[in-house]
Amino acid sequence: MKRRNFTDLIKSALKTYHLIIREIFNMIYRMKFFVSLFFIFYAGLCFGQVKLPDSILSTLNTGHPRLMLKSIKDFENLKVNITKDEFLRKVSKVLIHQADSLLSADTVKYVLANQLGGQLLEVSRTVYRRVYVLAMAYRLTGNKKYAAKVWGDLYSASRFPDWNPWHFLDTSEMLHGFAIGYDWLYEVWTPEQRKIIKQAIIDKGLLRAYMGYSGLENKHLVNWPKATSNWNQVCSGGVGLAALAIADEEPKLCNYLIGQVIQHIPHTMLKLAPDGATDEGPGYWKFGTQYNVALIASLETALGTDFGLSKIEGFSKTADYFLAMGSNSGKPFDYADCWTDLIQSPELFWFAKKYNQPLLASYQKQHPEYNVRELLWYDASYVGGKELPLDNYFRGAEVATMRSSWSDPKAWFVGFKGGSNTASHGHLDIGNFVLERNGKRWAMDLQHDTYDLPGYFDIATGQRWTYYRMKAEGHNTLVMNPGKQPDQNTKASTKIDRFLSSKSSTFGVKDMTNAYSPKVESAIRGIALQDKKQVLVQDEVLAATPVKDLYWFMQTAATIQLSANKRIAILTLDNEKLKVQIESPENASFEILEARPLSQSIQPQREDPNKGIKRLTIHLKDVNKTTIAVVYKDEGDHSDTIIKPLKNW
Known part of the structure; x- marks a missing residue:
């Protein structure tokens, strides 16, 4: 385009801002078109x-x-x-x-x-x-x-x-x-x-x-x-x-x-x-997926094809993940910046029909949201199907759930997390778990804090990692030598190394070492649902230089009563009770802390005060090598729990 014509074009477009943009589009579109075709072709290859x-x-x-x-x-x-x-x-x-x-x-x-x-x-x-x-x-x-x-x-x-x-x-x-x-x-x-x-x-x-x-x-x-x-x-x-x-x-x-x-x-x-x-x-699965599905469905109805989007690896399975993240109370395994909305989504009707998964429709029909898209996608002929497995491990995100039953509202439910601390909306929560029994959330994730906190999403300066709910100490995991710095490595990424599900027991084991190095040589956590009647959380820590302060934390809304020797805690929620018992080490005992930053940590202003939440805590000093084993049982369960090394699980 000649310089004179370009100048004239700009002058004629200066009347309104939107006309400028429209003219820019018309000029650049011709240049961008062939470049775009190249990228579209490249995307097809990728x-x-x-x-x-x-x-x-x-x-x-x-x-x-x-x-x-x-x-x-x-x-x-x-x-x-x-x-x-x-x-x-x-x-x-x-x-x-x-x-x-x-x-x-x-x-x-x-x-x-x-x-x-x-x-x-x-x-x-x-x-x-x-x-x-x-x-x-x-x-x-x-x-x-x-x-x-x-x-x-x-x-x-x-x-x-x-x-x-x-x-x-x-x-x-x-x-x-x-x-x-x-x-x-x-x-x-x-x-x-x-x-x-x-x-x-x-x-x-x-x-x-x-x-x-x-x-x-x-x-x-x-x-x-x-x-x-x-x-x-x-x-x-x-x-x-x-x-x-x-x-x-x-x-x-x-x-x-x-x-x-x-x-x-x-x-x-x-x-x-x-x-x-x-x-x-x-939570963000539900948020993003409603727009993703609306797009794919609209491509199909408007153009007759979704250009292969629905065939992208993992998408046909993603609704199973959403269901598996739900406990028997309907609450989610609410890791990252999640919320406690019930596990329900109109898009489950769409997935049920698209991938012939009637179980999804059966679930949504039992837990309706009364949403317009339920009218669009519900089909009575796609209702039924077998239950998902009791236990599910999802690679990539590195999360797992295990339960004693799908149909029993009082069933045991455990969510267990590895994954990456660099994830979008992620927390420093490697090793975190949630636990339900009798329809109550005993070990809880505190979810997100207010998004308008100063630097809430500021990972570059690390201000995000000053807030309690973002840190390891605000989760159900380990903290070592807390201070002003982040309490897990902010770029750590871990996998669930072993996951085994059987009729009697289920367990997952993960190596958390790179979340805590160089403080330790090894930090491994295992969580087991044993005989479908108790849950064991076991940590093995090995350090060349003693860990001055090693904390084991569990956030809970329950009231807590400790035994005389402080090795047993009775949790109470709405007249339901659960027993939490230390099996190892012999010198460990429980203490009860408020759900707020430790004295050694930064004390941010305006963050959620976590009213009504307590922190069941084990605090060990000068640790070179230890095994922390904590078992969750019904109050009347007096059976013994056998502790063996994680490598022998």
Whole structure:
């Protein structure tokens, strides 16, 4: 392009910011196109099953809806199925009630939360949730009051100055909501309304996504196109659905962006290999997977193919991981920045049908979330199936769970973690475990702290590792010679070296040495569910130079009563009791500490005070070699526990 023409182009575009971006896209697209094809081809080589044609949109379904549904007839079929199926009737009734309650809600406003430099995330998420519920309510009832409420929020958000692209989660979740609103209610809108919605999608979302993919804008909190975390799933999902929604009207831009989405989302999906687990924990699994599945489902309904995304290694197994992370009380093994939401996800219905895994649908039907996507993906013919194994080990994330029964609500349940301290949303928690019995969480993970704590995500300076809930001392693991520095090596990565499951007993053993070196020559932890009636946690520590202070910690919300010799602790939660007993070493005893930083540690301000939580503790001095063995039993269990070296397990 000649210099004079370029100058004229820029001058003509200076009227508005969005026109500049549109012109930049038109100029650069031609240059980027062939480069993009190279990267798409390269991605196909790297990601195996992902294959892209030259023209992605050649098979586009040009009708609406096309996101997760193939046509308006799918809504009509759903209404018929609701009259025939009790589960669908129940879910639809709850959703209509939710929609009615939203009619009086205030229209969304541009308000940045004081978190991580300012976020619009809750506003975007409000739009996303409302649009799903209200659009479905309109489709089920035909009552225009629901569509009118959708329009109020979409119109308000379309007039926002931006969708906070610096924190691109905000933009992508808004895009997702706008895409569903545009597509599912397409013929409801007037031409002018469609123009407003589409223009907001382009100017505030898709052009920003283009800039992110092409490197024109890199001042984001997270480099989301190349992220291997839930960010990629959420951002790719929002961009992908929005591009599919308007692809017939903006084919050049959308063809490019859909290609980029398909090229980049495998960065996260590949992390699920080989067994389907994520090192971000089940909470972020649920969060990211809802957007990942919505994208794949929409590619299939809009283009007739997902370009091999659903065949990426580990993805067909990932819902099994989610189920296995749930205890018999329904609570998750809540490692990393997780939360205690029950193990339930509408996407289990999709996985059940996609991979012929009816067990997943049976579980979700018993634990419904009353979510719009349950109406989309529930199929009564895919309910049933055999239970998962009692015991499950997931490579990659290096987590394992073991239980005495799936059906008994009072069963033993243990979650055990290795993995990497560099994981997204990860903690210094190698060796951590949780334990349930009689429906109570006795050994607990305290989960995340408030995200707006200063430096909460600052790994470079290490401020993240000053907070109690991020540190080893805030978990159920070992701490050695605590001080002002992180109490595990921040780049440590460990595997569960041995995992054996049998009818009578299950155990896992992991070498934690590189989490604590050079303080020790060896630190190995084993956890066993013995005879399905007691749990043994055993640590073997060997140090050339004595470890001045060696701590064994267990966080619990139970009240604790110690025996006279302090080698037995009786835990009580809601009239249920559990016995915890030291078997080794002979000189060890329990003490009870508050769940707050040790006196030697940094004392951060504003962190959660962990009210109601105590820390059952063993403190050993000047340790060269020791075996710490602690057994968990029912209060009335007086059987002996045989302690043998971990190498003989």
